[in-house]
Amino acid sequence: MKKLVIIFLLWVLIINVFALFALNRFNLKADTAYNWISPESFHQEQSWNLVSLHARWDSSWYLDIAQNGYSMKENQWGLYNIVFFPLFPFLIKLAAFLTAGNFVLAGWFLNIVFLFLALFYLFKLVKEFHPEINPYLPVLFLLIFPTAFFLNAIYTESLFLFLSLAAFYHALKKKFLYAGIFGFLASLTRVTGVLLFIPVIWEYLKENGFKIKSFLSLKILPIFLIPLGTLGFFSYHYLRFGNFFLFFEVEKNWGRAFTLQKGHFDFFSNPSVVNFCFDALFIIFILAVIILVFKKLRVSYGLYMVATVAIALSSGTFMSIGRYILTLFPIYILLASIKNQTVKQTWIFISILFLAMYTILFANNYWAG
Template identity: 30%
Template structure:
């Protein structure tokens, strides 16, 4: 962008994103005084520092945040529950901690906020190239208002995953292979679903092979980078714990019980999740809210067919369907934050004042969920 003025829409989105993320941090701090904190929920989960009693800072490091902070400070060890969490984000938090004088929680929030801003900027750039700036701008606003989008400003991997995924598709579209390869390598080190992004990349490469006479051989490195990234994850676990599959064993401790084998039994999956379930408003494995959001996603996926760019549609399917069909829909509301083509379709459908019918109620629901999450009363 040297020598050129920054797009005013990008400036606007940066300011809006920062204001939203600062407002959420203020809301989290206020929740300690506004909403009775669930000390039982706090004590029942892994807490770091170990044995620390609940206090104001606890509202900022609920649930998975404790695990990421622990791994950042202590790294992996045999048979520890923290082995379930992938290494890129904890490593970045450790590095940020050096710049924040050892305060890794502060460093983690700085990182997440930075990644959130960059995610919105790259989303605008990608969609502006694919469609136009109006759709791109609305897509970014719709993302920020999504009820669980506050997670892209917390000590969770949503922010770094979303950024890497959007950057990858943007640089692939721009034919800039080195940053695209770097993103491909890092995604499998971010969270279990990182390896899935290889699917839309392969779709994009196949489409290019079919429609263009010349093909850049460097692009064949993209799928290899995914494999190398996943291999690096296994190597990290082997060196740290003595077992490359220690992360998979640790994941069995959690209630979600996700497994790719569930894909072979779709009827059983449907019956277990929608028929033979004692529904609760938002229990871990029995959440009505998660199921409602899955139905919304499924409707959007159907409407997206032939409406979205093929690569974006492939990304929407793989990142939205696999986490749903492999388990009990635990945390599904949160997982949808990274399924950004949903917001693109909504931006194409909602124009003018109609977008307010999405932005206003979703923003209100997000405020409610932030208060419940920070008080340890709800986790997506």
């Protein structure tokens, strides 16, 4: 455990010093990865404020909810904050009491804590259920993943990774009440949290048998806590705004709907072409990983990954796919299981290079996912 703490602290120190230097080393114009990015709104000034560089892009929405709550008051882009799930901003609001009302510091502090909890559960899960793998390796592969800076930015990645790992861990331990509770919290964190129902009920049926009797047993009830988080959030939309399906309607304004989003394929600049190529590489990578996870790891891992990626791709865009797959922890278990040292070292080299690039992008308010 001491080694895990050291790895965690070193990562937090190194990645944040690097990000701070990256912000102040470059004099960059505003990004042009997408045609909706306006130079006036997204130009980033240099600053030595370490805390503030963790609040970019969607961070402002979580901070807005924490400070002002949900509303149907649109901003200059015609967007609303009601598509962001409530648990993370609620926790920021609570933590702000400990940071003298500094909501950005509260969000950053929370994610550092959640990241350590996620690493702890990943370590325990690998050590107990994959004893043939050095449990430190998946931790390292997670921390050098190209989009890993989001784990310490004011986004939901660390919280969601912690909760989903905890749900999986307790499901594998056959403690389905705990799995249901953590799954419930995950489904209050982001829309894909409800998908944890699939692997958890798979593990339950694997333990109790794929038969009608298993479905009628009271032991299955805690698993149905998982979708209650999502249903509760949608019910809030109905009670507050009069529309149970408001989330899906507003998502269209965010460029996410069950139709092809042509704007994502608008190659109007060199950055837009490169950004699309990176997204395409992430998709090829995750599809290959899913196949190997089904072959070499657990079926429940594969089912969860298929469902998550399917939801992401069904939105009609590849946007943010690199960040979305960051929380799919079986990736790191699979990478750690690679026997060929040349392949493993090649991945480490490539991943660190991309992590550096995405960290520079995020710090300078460029699109990074």
